[in-house]
Amino acid sequence: MTTNKPTHSGGCLCGAVRFVASGDPIGGNHCHCGMCRKDSGSGVSSFVCFPTSAVTWNGMPTDYESSPGKFRGFCPKCGSSLTWRNGAKDSEIDFRLGSFDDPRPFKARKHLWMSTALESFAGIDPDIEHLD
Structure with a gap:
């Protein structure tokens, strides 16, 4: 019996590092910690988690140990932040x-480190203009 698992492809800005994650994600979150803000250059970082066994690579990210035992992967050519x-x-x-390549199917299941969240990124503020 053949099971058709969904596949989700992606990669860095320059294309030197590409990946395919098979199956459904095991988690998704928005992280509000200061390290993720520094790493992404944004007010909040969004992640989708997969089992490592479900991922194949074409090119490999370079790891940076941002704190003991925690690794952030980025493209060695263009510097795009890819993994945690x-x-x-x-x-x-x-x-x-x-x-x-298509992040639309994924949903966040939780917000992390809300105690350090920037107020402007912790929720939708009705006083902020929303543009499509």
Whole structure:
């Protein structure tokens, strides 16, 4: 019996690092910690988590150990931030939502580090103009 698992492709800005994640994600979140803000250059970082066994690579990200046992992967050519891994839990890998070719199917299941969230990114403010 053949099971057709969905596949989700993505990669960096220049295309030197590409990946395919098979199956459904095991998590998704918006992280509001200061390290993710620095790494992404944004007020909040969005991630989608897959089992590492479900991921194939064409080109590999370079890892940076941002804190003990925590690794952030980026393209060695263009510098695009791609992944986050907890080294003690190598069975999972979090991908930056924006690194997917089509991020629309994914949904965040939680917000992390809300105690450090920037107020302007912690929710929808009705006083902020929304543009499409």
